[in-house]
Amino acid sequence: MPNIREVAKASGYSVATISRVINHPNSVSPDTREKVFKIMRDMEYTPNTHARGLALDKSNSIALILPDVLDMSYIKIARGIEEIAHQKGYFVFLCNSENNHERELENLDMLVKGRRVDGIILVNSLLSDDELYSLQKEKVPIVLAGRKRQIENTNAVYIDYARGSYNAAKHFISLGYRSLGFISNKSTAFEDEEKFSGFVQAINEHSISINENFIIEDEKSIRGGTRAAKKLLMGKSLPEALLVSCDPAALAVLKCLNENEIKVPEQIAIIGFDNVDISELVSPRLTTIAFPAHKLGLLSARLLFDDIDNRGYESQEIFLQTALNIRESCGHGRTKY
Amino acid sequence: MPNIREVAKASGYSVATISRVINHPNSVSPDTREKVFKIMRDMEYTPNTHARGLALDKSNSIALILPDVLDMSYIKIARGIEEIAHQKGYFVFLCNSENNHERELENLDMLVKGRRVDGIILVNSLLSDDELYSLQKEKVPIVLAGRKRQIENTNAVYIDYARGSYNAAKHFISLGYRSLGFISNKSTAFEDEEKFSGFVQAINEHSISINENFIIEDEKSIRGGTRAAKKLLMGKSLPEALLVSCDPAALAVLKCLNENEIKVPEQIAIIGFDNVDISELVSPRLTTIAFPAHKLGLLSARLLFDDIDNRGYESQEIFLQTALNIRESCGHGRTKY
DNA sequence: ATGAAAGCGCTAACAG
């Protein structure tokens, strides 16, 4: 693997000139430029990123920190980010924080101080305000994805989860349901609190009372959904309508209800969250709250690169809304009572 | 952000000593070791990876190249890899080749020559033997995941896709089905050829003839499955049993059949591929060919790190078998005829 | 057990 000195030697130019054609091609005569490019191609020269990184204190890479790599919604976000990064010639470090606060912090430290990433996208981060502040002090561009910005001067692309479940609950209410249940994800994530709060808000606006037996918390997964459904079925009565914080769990609930010969939506209406691909393939087709995950990724990345390319820009906060995908499981079209 | 010189100054030791406590803690007196560690902690010192990478020609990072980040099976692989890498203190570059040969090559070049990754895991790679050879010449540890090794001296963890569909087809045949169909993924991927070849082999062993109308190729997705199902339904007759190369497509086929009031498995039996989580939540529950994606990731990573830590080891080839998850859609338990 | 200094490959002054 040749280095810049060998390219210089082979081309008859100096090291500085080679460096120039790489970094400022216009500052060099067209003639030398072409010659040098040709030689670089012939020798299959690729600049060493470590050397360049050391000299410029820049890595041409960004970090993406996800709470859970196996969650399809996060993956869609990742995809959007990778797309933009690739366009810009950046590579992305994939970090799975496993919803673990400590691990997120530890990774961040290595990434920022050690690897000198040029930017960071934190998806549904667990960081406290203080931690965010000290990250800011490192002067590395950040964007908070999925989470409302709580501190000044930071880019954020926020998904209005609360509004999403608010709308879903409202939809239930408008269809005449008065007894509502909620299955939430067991986690400390900000996102999950929000989902619940939107639900509660809708309920309060209609002075409907909440039956605590219909509020169940379990793992964000198929298993969690199954367990929650079983718990629900053990009670004396069922809610008329049920909002489930994630589609996989919602699908599991659907399945469980089906096995117990409880008709959806006739006996109990259901709405899920996330619009997982499969949700329209089940029967009844699952009504779900969709959020633009891919777009979230794209926007987060753009915001980040705006900041990287042009530090000092004013930071932005973008709100993204969810959409209620009305299908069959919510009993839309039923006669109100 | 302090550098090693400042730590040296603050501690009263030389730069060399600081470096030693970081890299060879035993080559230094216990006393200084403790002192220096403390100072490093106090100053929140983290070594600069670029400088270290430059000096050692090592990056403490590996590259993971995937054909499609949005495919759940690949993600499970990625997860396994990330787990091991994190344990070893490595970071992973996530690269989406988008099933694009050119892009895979280009990324590889930057990654190996530019970023000096310490190892590469190629999942279902599109690389030709020649390309693989020249990669080998760069002396960077490689493991081929998902794909049979075709060149000498390279680590590979291979999934026997062919055997998977062979077994599925055999299962169909043992249940008495004689008219079989196959919906395959439209792609140039090695994996997809294999799936088909296993199917063909099973058929040939029983001198069943193949009806070309029942062999359909479409996109590896829900949409592809839907289109394929429609095409099938437009024909005069339906096969008795259908093998579908991926679960999302299989689920779409199920749905489509259901809408057309064709009973599965009574009128047509179905087996999918990949064991997507949701496949056991639909009705009828989807029989599917599962492969150990997470394990594949784990093993690939271990093989890679064995090679990184100890170059010169003999390379290994590991075969992983699929498992036929028999559920309802294949008509298992029906009376043979 | 510790220190001094060369060198990893590249970029950006600075000088011509």
Place this chain on the structure above:
DNA sequence: CTGTTAGCGCTTTCAT
């Protein structure tokens, strides 16, 4: 437009 060179932060001989 091009060349010379210091220096980025770290590791590792080579001394002591």
